Amino acid sequence: MFTIAGTVERKLWSEKFMEWFHKVLREAEIYEMRYPVKGCYIWMPYGMKLRNNIISLIKKLLDETGHQEVLFPTFIPEEFIRKESEHIAKFEDEIFWVVKGGKRELETRLALRPTSETAIMPIFKLWIRAHTDLPLKIYQVVSIFRCETKATHPMIRVREVTTFKEAHTAHATFEEAAKQVEEAISIYRKFFDTLAIPYVISRRPEWDKFPGAVYTIAFDTVLPDGKVLQIGTAHNLGQNFSRAFEVTYLRPDGKHEYVYTTSYGISERVVAAVIAIHGDDRGLVLPPTVAPIQVVIVPIYYKGQEEYVISHCRKVAEYLRSRGFTVALDDRTDKTPGWKFYYWEMRGIPLRLEVGPRDIENKVVTVVRRDTLERRTIAQDMLDVELRKLLNEVYENLKQRAWSWFNEHYHTASNIEEASEKMKLGGIVEVPWCGSEECGLAIEDTLNARVLGEPVDEYRKLRGKLKCINCGKESDKVLRIAKTY
């Protein structure tokens, strides 16, 4: 037995996504965007809690798979950052340089890390002696700095990435490094699944891989405006960095060999994706798996009943906390219930309990789901079981809704004209491709879009013998293309 408490509108969300996004970051008190340095923002208390829950989740997955947390310095000496030539060539334009300490010029210019491979490799050289030291798997959660030349966007393209989780590993063979990339992929799958974020996994083309990598695997999702957001990458670095930094190990057969390394990372873009993908015109809709508050209780009363109702609500809150729920009780007496509904809906709390004198009398509570705005009455003594079930239903519904929206924005096309039409719908277009860099670049150029790469997941749609949409050559390869952030 349930009724609908309102309509789930997604008009602003879909038609003016950036306006919606900024409004929600501001009104839900996630992010302060008025800091006067370009591309630098402030995590506000509620946003910080959401961010911390998401970090805890990825840390747990990494800890469980034998990764060890460390913390490396922010400064990288110029000499180090220049050692791997492809790496510096790509990052050269984006590095913030520290050249002065106080009034004195520094002896050596210090880069603010744009990523930490070149800080970590000289230390791997000290830590790794023999095959018994391998594999070595570490990670850190840090700020990295990139002087982005493109337009900055809050949380999506920033100059101080405040939430960079980067893992770095070293192995005895190329195959073990490749297997490590597989492990990274499986960790990220679990991570995004828990966040109910849809994704495809692609092998980036040669011309768009991480600078210094043998190959790069990337996770991409689609935001409400149809543009694609890269939300995670994993790189097999082969021996490129170990050669540059001379990191060798002693093999069981007594020979020395360069180690094979990998790195993989995610950033606050994941938080942006959680916010963007699940929201609606009323604001945030958070998956119960990472919501800072799962259940908010709003007391409903007429004048004179305050203490009676609020003290009952306190007991309900206490009980739910003892059962492991995270609960907020909104006992502000200077705000109306309607004001509070708006307030907590904007913040995306998965379940709202409304408790009035009639409910107390009938030994029930009224519960409203944030995702569907469905309203239902639950017997007090079934609260624990029913809320647990409901939280699970919210999660499943968000996941299903996000994936079906994603599916609608994943297209295929068999020629350039069709691809061009499909591009207009927003999202990702999968097209046949001969495999040549020349055709890949031509496709990017013609469609004014970006190549995401070849599918390495089960999501690929086109099968069998196909014809490259640029040169017409027969091939079984496909490419994913999209407008990207």
Add this chain to the structure above:
Amino acid sequence: MFTIAGTVERKLWSEKFMEWFHKVLREAEIYEMRYPVKGCYIWMPYGMKLRNNIISLIKKLLDETGHQEVLFPTFIPEEFIRKESEHIAKFEDEIFWVVKGGKRELETRLALRPTSETAIMPIFKLWIRAHTDLPLKIYQVVSIFRCETKATHPMIRVREVTTFKEAHTAHATFEEAAKQVEEAISIYRKFFDTLAIPYVISRRPEWDKFPGAVYTIAFDTVLPDGKVLQIGTAHNLGQNFSRAFEVTYLRPDGKHEYVYTTSYGISERVVAAVIAIHGDDRGLVLPPTVAPIQVVIVPIYYKGQEEYVISHCRKVAEYLRSRGFTVALDDRTDKTPGWKFYYWEMRGIPLRLEVGPRDIENKVVTVVRRDTLERRTIAQDMLDVELRKLLNEVYENLKQRAWSWFNEHYHTASNIEEASEKMKLGGIVEVPWCGSEECGLAIEDTLNARVLGEPVDEYRKLRGKLKCINCGKESDKVLRIAKTY
């Protein structure tokens, strides 16, 4: 019934403290000191766990008292950092400046925050409108950067402070700000008590307060070499920063007034103090309250019994984990028990369980305390209760030992000659003082030491009418002086 498994030596610890400290940081795998940028170091996995536990503890204390976690940018525009004149005058020489992004000069020089008052105040200006917005209490845990001109020391004087917990608050009146400083002091007391770190609390002299503060209260402890380490500070900033940044609020009477602010911080020096104060010649000795592992199990067997003994140990580990202990089982088969004892003693695990075939037969385990090396047999079915009791005893013993060592290094003196003699013993000397800056500076100069300030705790020893050790004037004031880091 117990025996002693060894002698608790503190020879290297007390006679060559810095050598001991470096050895422990290295051998216990706390800290990598070979990073090639002066004053920058790496937290290794075990050190990181200890650091994280200590951070969790202070975060919990702050969360419980209504502080909200946030995250502000690393960059502070030059214009902001120059707004409060005392502040910039002091930090001018220590600021790392970013002047280039890629190959382009930046439009405005960016300071890497040496502390965040000047990043936060412009935002407080946006967040604070009326008295209903006060008090505002936030904190963050971040890296700060200071181009120290003094000699750097691992974890004690660093150029990237990686573990700066800074709280910032705003209030309606000076009294409320003063009360907030009291709250900070009470939080830090709990914090250091939980870490079993002894301290005195002093009001820093005018000439050594935080730049921009009305007054500064500081926590100091004494390291094994007799030098004093500042481990926490709390500042009442009055209206100094709010005037510079024009942060006002609307009072209930309709008038606008500048807010009153405070800030208080701790850093990785706290981790250094935990390591330094509780250690002995065998390495770390960690308080069970923050030890990453509370109990380590070492199986003892002859060849052929491995599986029997290890599988029993696994059950013990599982049982203890289910009871809430953090447990490591050292089941390495290529290491001897003696090697393992050394390994885990170096890492300071509070309790070691030794389990051999005879113990299994007798349904007992052998437990060795890290702090006293006392060895004892415990019946299996009493394990939970007894280990809990023992962990508590270890904590109490560490606290008692640390405080009694501290007490022995807290001296009083009634004239310059006596003060000079007492200074040679190491630690803190409390002396009568007339209260004038002139005499304070003269005392520093004569004794070649630093003034810690006036006691604001109950630890003060000298009472009644006293004579300033510099000018002889009668006074009831005293000063604490010491050699400091």
